[in-house]
Amino acid sequence: MGSNPAKAGFVILLVMIVMAFLAPLIAPYDPHQQSTAALLAPSVSHLLGTNHVGQDIWSQLVFGARTSLLVGFGVGVLATLLGTIFGVSAALIGGLYERIVMRLVDAFIVIPMVIVIILVAAYVKPGILMFIVLLALLSWQGGARIIWAQALSHQEREYVAAARSFGAGKLYLAWRHIVPALGPLLLVDFIYGIRRAVFMEAGLAFLGISDPTMVSWGMMMRDALSFSYLPVWQWWLLPTGIALSLTIVGLTFIGYAVEPIIDPRLRGAEVA
Amino acid sequence: MFSRRNIITYVIALAFILALNFLLPRMMPGDPLTAIYGEEALVAMTPQLKSELVERFALDQPIWRQFGAYVLALFQGRLGYSYYYNAPVLSVVLGRLPWTLLLVGTALVLSTILGIVLGIESGWRRGSGTDRTMLAGLMTLNGFPDFFVGMVLLIIFGVTWGVFPLAGALTPYSGLTGWAAVLDVIKHLMLPVAALTLAHLSGGYLLTRNTMITVLKEPYILTARAKGLSQGALKYRHAGRNSMLPVVTHTGIWAGRVVTGALFVELVFAYPGVGYLAYEAMMARDYPIIQGLFLVVAVAVLAINFLVELSYTTLDPRVRQVSRAY
Numbered sequence: 001m002g003s004n005p006a007k008a009g010f011v012i013l014l015v016m017i018v019m020a021f022l023a024p025l026i027a028p029y030d031p032h033q034q035s036t037a038a039l040l041a042p043s044v045s046h047l048l049g050t051n052h053v054g055q056d057i058w059s060q061l062v063f064g065a066r067t068s069l070l071v072g073f074g075v076g077v078l079a080t081l082l083g084t085i086f087g088v089s090a091a092l093i094g095g096l097y098e099r100i101v102m103r104l105v106d107a108f109i110v111i112p113m114v115i116v117i118i119l120v121a122a123y124v125k126p127g128i129l130m131f132i133v134l135l136a137l138l139s140w141q142g143g144a145r146i147i148w149a150q151a152l153s154h155q156e157r158e159y160v161a162a163a164r165s166f167g168a169g170k171l172y173l174a175w176r177h178i179v180p181a182l183g184p185l186l187l188v189d190f191i192y193g194i195r196r197a198v199f200m201e202a203g204l205a206f207l208g209i210s211d212p213t214m215v216s217w218g219m220m221m222r223d224a225l226s227f228s229y230l231p232v233w234q235w236w237l238l239p240t241g242i243a244l245s246l247t248i249v250g251l252t253f254i255g256y257a258v259e260p261i262i263d264p265r266l267r268g269a270e271v272a
Numbered sequence: 273m274f275s276r277r278n279i280i281t282y283v284i285a286l287a288f289i290l291a292l293n294f295l296l297p298r299m300m301p302g303d304p305l306t307a308i309y310g311e312e313a314l315v316a317m318t319p320q321l322k323s324e325l326v327e328r329f330a331l332d333q334p335i336w337r338q339f340g341a342y343v344l345a346l347f348q349g350r351l352g353y354s355y356y357y358n359a360p361v362l363s364v365v366l367g368r369l370p371w372t373l374l375l376v377g378t379a380l381v382l383s384t385i386l387g388i389v390l391g392i393e394s395g396w397r398r399g400s401g402t403d404r405t406m407l408a409g410l411m412t413l414n415g416f417p418d419f420f421v422g423m424v425l426l427i428i429f430g431v432t433w434g435v436f437p438l439a440g441a442l443t444p445y446s447g448l449t450g451w452a453a454v455l456d457v458i459k460h461l462m463l464p465v466a467a468l469t470l471a472h473l474s475g476g477y478l479l480t481r482n483t484m485i486t487v488l489k490e491p492y493i494l495t496a497r498a499k500g501l502s503q504g505a506l507k508y509r510h511a512g513r514n515s516m517l518p519v520v521t522h523t524g525i526w527a528g529r530v531v532t533g534a535l536f537v538e539l540v541f542a543y544p545g546v547g548y549l550a551y552e553a554m555m556a557r558d559y560p561i562i563q564g565l566f567l568v569v570a571v572a573v574l575a576i577n578f579l580v581e582l583s584y585t586t587l588d589p590r591v592r593q594v595s596r597a598y
Contacts, residue, residue: 241423
């Protein structure tokens with residue numbers, strides 16, 4: 001993991017995490033606070049100027065990191081957890097249960113996630129928590145398939161057979177042997193899960209699907225786009241888009257550095 | 273041959289899509305007709321029309337009868353009526369679909385070809401400066417969301433330089449015909465396609481590069497080299513061709529992603545495809561359109577995946593054995 005891109009990735013992610021945690025300290029204004037000073041150019045009091053309703057863009061950018069990472073980590077944890085539970089249990093229990101789970105997993109991999117969320121969001125205004133759950137429910141399947149395949153191969157190995165011959169139960173096997181052995185794989189699944197969620201959150205907010213109480217980079221870009229004929233894009237659209245892109249690039253670099261440790265077949269994991 | 277496992281997968285996916293589309297509006301609190309048609313449509317409706325709709329959707333019947341009526345209507349091609357566009361949903365969606373297909377198809381072909389060529393060149397020079405620059409550059413590009421790439425292109429080429437049109441797929445009321453009209457379409461297509469192609473280039477590139485590196489270690493490459501074949505023949509005919517297969521197998525999955533990307537990019541360029549329609553319908557709370565769109569796009573993505581899987585089992589006989597193995 002000592003490669004340069006991986007280091008760069010870690011630094012970027014660290015900066016974003018610090019920004020998200022210390023947002024109220026870093027941001028000079030309340031990101032929601034509107035004022036009559038709309039569409040101001042950058043100045044000392046407003047580092048990146050103000051938007052169409054007079055909100056401080058820099059403060060919004062800082063708080064946007066919070067939303068992005070909250071959704072990212074939330075979905076990452078939940079999706080990896082679901083993928084591990086279903087992938088490992090399918091491999092260990094086998095039989096009809098395994099066939100049903102894997103068939104469902106395959107089916108969900110081919111369903112386009114964004115379209116499902118657009119439909120759901122049209123009826124239910126999702127708050128941030130529901131948004132996280134929804135994204136996780138629709139995106140754990142790709143990871144589960146790879147975890148399942150790896151769990152199967154570990155199950156065949158001698159150390160598991162040895163543990164079994166000493167009378168280890170399935171739950172004990174899963175928890176003490178298989179899951180720890182899958183560690184690095186789960187890490188990659190987690191990182192790509194975060195990346196996908198950060199991207200999805202921004203994209204959907206750009207389409208107008210977001211929690212109105214949270215500041216989102218996608219929403220900021222959507223607002224900025226409607227003023228693209230003014231020079232405001234230089235301090236409104238660009239910094240926001242770059243913050244979002246950097247976060248995703250950072251995660252990609254970290255993921256790519258961890259990936260070859262495990263399995264080249266993993267390249268399929270980042271899809272959908 | 274296509275395995276039964278695959279067919280079951282697609283049947284489940286389709287069933288989920290139908291069930292979600294059917295259940296979601298009917299699970300909402302309040303009048304299901306409001307959820308199916310939207311508030312505004314109902315205000316303008318006469319009591320007769322209302323009772324007619326209740327009967328058509330079998331809303332006064334048990335839920336399984338309603339589902340039966342719903343599926344029956346679908347098979348007859350009746351996706352509902354949009355009161356916002358004042359037209360049947362199917363004709364509104366089908367009117368927009370060609371633009372999205374043009375956009376997605378062009379971007380998919382371009383990004384795949386470009387990805388393969390760059391991957392072959394990069395893998396051939398593995399470890400060199402060119403390879404490392406290309407790898408880092410494309411991985412960075414991979415992190416740029418397609419809609420942001422689109423906005424940057426829009427501002428540079430559309431707003432600042434004014435070389436390409438800012439929005440739409442045609443110049444309105446231009447009355448162009450023949451080649452002038454084709455040129456006009458291409459001009460409007462240019463920026464959205466560039467955004468999608470750039471954003472989705474890295475998948476094919478990374479895959480080809482990695483395969484290329486493994487393929488170059490094969491003994492038959494050494495043989496070809498020993499025969500004194502030219503660099504170009506070695507690179508493209510021997511190594512390159514064999515590095516392309518995994519890319520083909522992934523095209524189906526990418527197609528799904530490019531369609532998703534097109535939804536975002538269309539909004540940036542106000543390109544009149546299904547993505548922009550989805551946005552308009554969401555803003556107008558036009559439920560029939562959203563439901564119809566969901567169905568058409570989901571089924572289209574499933575169909576693309578299905579066709580790609582079908583094609584590569586015939587393309588690469590090895591895949592057949594793998595799919596039988598588990």
